[in-house]
Amino acid sequence: MTSTATLAVGPDATDRDAVLTIRDLTVVYEVEEPVTAVEGASLTLHRGEILGLAGESGCGKTTLAYAVNRLHRPPARIASGDIVFHDRAGHDVDVLALEDADLREFRWSQLSMVFQGAMNALNPVTSIRAQLRDTLRAHRPRMTRAQVEARSVEVLERVGVDPRRLSSYPHELSGGMRQRVMIAMAMLLEPQIMIMDEPTTALDVVVQREILTEIVRLRDELDFAVVFITHDLPLLLEISDRIAVMLRGEIVELDTSQRLLREPRHPYTRKLLGSFPSLHGERGAFIRSGVDETAGPEPTTEVPA
Amino acid sequence: MTHLSTDNGPTVGSAADEKLAPVASSADRPRAGWRAMLPTMTPWLALGLFLVISIALFGTIGPYLVGDPGQIRDIGLTAPSGEFVLGTTQTGQDVFAQLAHATRGSLQIGLLVGLIATALSCFFGIYGAYRGGLTDEAFSLLSNVMLVIPGLPLVIVISGFVPREARGLWTIAVVLAITSWAGSARVLRAQTLSVRSRDYVAAARVAGERSWRVIVVEILPNLLPVIASQFVFAVIAAILGEAGLAFIGLGASNASTLGTMLFFAQNGFALGMGAWWWFAPPGLLIALFGMGLSLINFSIDEIINPKLKNVRAHRKRARKAIRLEREVRRADRRTAGRSEAGAQEVASR
Amino acid sequence: MTRVHVTDLVKDYTIREGLRRSRLRAVDHVSLDLTPGRTVALVGESGSGKSTIAKILTRMESPTSGTVDVRLDDGTPVQGSLYRRQVQMVFQDPYASLNTFHTIEHHVARPLRIHQRTTGAAQTHQRVLEMLERVNLSPAEQIAARRPHELSGGQRQRVAIARALAPGAQVLIADEPVSMLDVSIRLGVLNLLGRLQREDRLAVLYITHDLATARHFSDEIVVLFRGRVVERGPADAVILDPQHDYTKLLAMAAPDPERGPARVAAGAVIDRAAIDNSVCYDHFAGEWQQVGSPARSAATARSAATARRTA
Numbered sequence: 001m002t003s004t005a006t007l008a009v010g011p012d013a014t015d016r017d018a019v020l021t022i023r024d025l026t027v028v029y030e031v032e033e034p035v036t037a038v039e040g041a042s043l044t045l046h047r048g049e050i051l052g053l054a055g056e057s058g059c060g061k062t063t064l065a066y067a068v069n070r071l072h073r074p075p076a077r078i079a080s081g082d083i084v085f086h087d088r089a090g091h092d093v094d095v096l097a098l099e100d101a102d103l104r105e106f107r108w109s110q111l112s113m114v115f116q117g118a119m120n121a122l123n124p125v126t127s128i129r130a131q132l133r134d135t136l137r138a139h140r141p142r143m144t145r146a147q148v149e150a151r152s153v154e155v156l157e158r159v160g161v162d163p164r165r166l167s168s169y170p171h172e173l174s175g176g177m178r179q180r181v182m183i184a185m186a187m188l189l190e191p192q193i194m195i196m197d198e199p200t201t202a203l204d205v206v207v208q209r210e211i212l213t214e215i216v217r218l219r220d221e222l223d224f225a226v227v228f229i230t231h232d233l234p235l236l237l238e239i240s241d242r243i244a245v246m247l248r249g250e251i252v253e254l255d256t257s258q259r260l261l262r263e264p265r266h267p268y269t270r271k272l273l274g275s276f277p278s279l280h281g282e283r284g285a286f287i288r289s290g291v292d293e294t295a296g297p298e299p300t301t302e303v304p305a
Numbered sequence: 306m307t308h309l310s311t312d313n314g315p316t317v318g319s320a321a322d323e324k325l326a327p328v329a330s331s332a333d334r335p336r337a338g339w340r341a342m343l344p345t346m347t348p349w350l351a352l353g354l355f356l357v358i359s360i361a362l363f364g365t366i367g368p369y370l371v372g373d374p375g376q377i378r379d380i381g382l383t384a385p386s387g388e389f390v391l392g393t394t395q396t397g398q399d400v401f402a403q404l405a406h407a408t409r410g411s412l413q414i415g416l417l418v419g420l421i422a423t424a425l426s427c428f429f430g431i432y433g434a435y436r437g438g439l440t441d442e443a444f445s446l447l448s449n450v451m452l453v454i455p456g457l458p459l460v461i462v463i464s465g466f467v468p469r470e471a472r473g474l475w476t477i478a479v480v481l482a483i484t485s486w487a488g489s490a491r492v493l494r495a496q497t498l499s500v501r502s503r504d505y506v507a508a509a510r511v512a513g514e515r516s517w518r519v520i521v522v523e524i525l526p527n528l529l530p531v532i533a534s535q536f537v538f539a540v541i542a543a544i545l546g547e548a549g550l551a552f553i554g555l556g557a558s559n560a561s562t563l564g565t566m567l568f569f570a571q572n573g574f575a576l577g578m579g580a581w582w583w584f585a586p587p588g589l590l591i592a593l594f595g596m597g598l599s600l601i602n603f604s605i606d607e608i609i610n611p612k613l614k615n616v617r618a619h620r621k622r623a624r625k626a627i628r629l630e631r632e633v634r635r636a637d638r639r640t641a642g643r644s645e646a647g648a649q650e651v652a653s654r
Numbered sequence: 655m656t657r658v659h660v661t662d663l664v665k666d667y668t669i670r671e672g673l674r675r676s677r678l679r680a681v682d683h684v685s686l687d688l689t690p691g692r693t694v695a696l697v698g699e700s701g702s703g704k705s706t707i708a709k710i711l712t713r714m715e716s717p718t719s720g721t722v723d724v725r726l727d728d729g730t731p732v733q734g735s736l737y738r739r740q741v742q743m744v745f746q747d748p749y750a751s752l753n754t755f756h757t758i759e760h761h762v763a764r765p766l767r768i769h770q771r772t773t774g775a776a777q778t779h780q781r782v783l784e785m786l787e788r789v790n791l792s793p794a795e796q797i798a799a800r801r802p803h804e805l806s807g808g809q810r811q812r813v814a815i816a817r818a819l820a821p822g823a824q825v826l827i828a829d830e831p832v833s834m835l836d837v838s839i840r841l842g843v844l845n846l847l848g849r850l851q852r853e854d855r856l857a858v859l860y861i862t863h864d865l866a867t868a869r870h871f872s873d874e875i876v877v878l879f880r881g882r883v884v885e886r887g888p889a890d891a892v893i894l895d896p897q898h899d900y901t902k903l904l905a906m907a908a909p910d911p912e913r914g915p916a917r918v919a920a921g922a923v924i925d926r927a928a929i930d931n932s933v934c935y936d937h938f939a940g941e942w943q944q945v946g947s948p949a950r951s952a953a954t955a956r957s958a959a960t961a962r963r964t965a
Binding site for chain 1: 699837841866870893894905911912
Binding site for chain 2: 712713714735738739742743745746747750751752753755756764765768769814817820821
């Protein structure tokens, strides 16, 4: 169970209303000995907020993202919890109760996702134009060809890709460009939430910086909420409003970036912060001020009293 | 699919001992080394092994237990009876005895061709791919040419070219092996290329291992399941190929195989005369043996691609997960009133 | 104790597209020195040539031109089978660099036997256990009997380090040794490398794209851009006072929460296409150099700099 003691919401976040509420979500993998991949996860995503989801391999962050999207496949199942989407228009949608057509409508037009290894998620034998068009047609079947083209051009320009690239095939684009196209595709229907699972992990640090700049700029322009999943904590500290730290399926700490950096409360958060050497600080220091030499106990999921 | 890491990493700032991760339950623990090579017992594998082993036993021990297959009697074509379990041929020969000897002959050819063809494909496929460069190009070209040449006509031509007296078991075996190694060689080449580029092969070379040891110790173990699978294919193909050759009269002149039995049955108008006991048993044995070998190959496939294992168990678990999830959602909807109020509360916050 | 002098290393690859052939220069006149007890970090993005340099140094590929001069303390050149004993590598991917078919014991024992560091099975086994203990894998007896897929990523990488040091290597090429490990384990492995380096006076080449750990763990940084060295110098100098445009770009692009959120917008100030990689700034010599000019070893440049300072 997530201890509410570490769930803090900073001042900047409370004056925006919530766009997604996840309450007590538990996802279990029904294998020979069932594994609880996500346990009692609760968090509230606010409109226009960038929420970072930090954790290492196996912590459940990708499972959580998939569950929110209802993309999890058996043997994974949602064992308990609510996911409620609060539409801009004012009504609430119980994501777990959606079926078929409603679910399809919800996906991509309200909430879209950029997957890990997104660069390889593009179809290698169709042009970019065709792939964008397919996505648009699937959700807005009544768009004319001209409208589809116009929207495709607009969305590519938004992410900083030359619209002439519409005729290109994925292999003709660089890694960074492909990632931008994936983000563009996720933006096609102007969703209110975008979930990005390690979108820049496979990219060089310079390209990564460009993509991050784009994401923040787009968020500023279009006011959608972003859930940014990665293991790179310094990156999250730079761009996120709030950060949730996951360990073994549980959210062990959830706080604003500044407070997480200055006063981390959970031992695991401290351990994570202490794993990143400081780039510009003192030589030998870690990104938390000073060297952390505490040979503390094994990281548990209990919050210190 | 995320798997929970049980690694307790060292604390920051010190190179603390990295304790051994607790071993997963024995049910999930993957089999190690050689034992990982062995297939898991499934009904299919059991059936396949049963067929192959019983027919093999029949072929090896049978000939010692049955009578003389060549003894001619003047009872002519007779149906199965107490004395002759599978009746007699046109010349009064014991079909059952013939069957035992023929099975042995087929097994011999199958094994021989399997070994020769596998050896050839291993050499041209694995060695060529490991060396790379001109050797790889040359061997690859040779394999492709051999593949393109139609097999059966080639076999017929070569077989027909060799005079009947010299057309013994070994000759036929060599002819069949020459025409069947190319497909396997391509498969092995592809596998070797993939394994060769892996880091552990590079690490072995950097550590100073000599080429032949790298091939035998690092690359070959990873290829064993594929080689085994190709061997089984070769045996099946050999038995069928030999049967085909024998049926058109180009088989081994001195040996008795299931194929030659069919040939004689055909010549003796067994089908026309309704003498099912003469042509059905050899045909059936060929089919059953081939089926048994194929079933074994499916199990080997599971080793090569572990995702094929326990497909039924996976499906059962998937169904269970779907069922449980649906129950939870139904329970949630039943308390719809409560959750509606909750959602409104959230929205008003 | 062994030194490595790389001088004017060039590696060309021919790319065949149909009937056309073009030449790709992956490494362009790279020079660097590895000295006992010092770590040199080779920093660059993918495609900069750093992995090619690793392959050349470990003799997996041969250079198109230039020399790799490895010498023992007394000046004897290291050649032939002695090379493999002296120069070893830790690979990037802990999941691919160990053969799941063999036990950990096999992986560490083979280099020992190949280079005749031990005689007989008992002595080999003993030595294997010692090496595993040295890289903090315990209980060594149990680990030696396991197979790679039963160990975690961090443990596997430690095995890889043990394997590399088994022949008695004095030069260690670490090709992105922690980039595929979980974040919280990386420092442990890097600290281990640091300790082993101090204990054995190893000359280490640490190849990475991560500036922060490069600064933290190395004495000297060499920045590579499109196959050429564009900056070299003491770690702190290169990171805190970058001179070349590319190094500046790298330093700005790296995530650094201490700099504050304003950094997010600072991305596009330097135009990547306009970066000139025909010049290199050498902090030791305190001057700009042309790429392809007569190579000066870092040691002589350093001593020249010291001479200038004390003059």
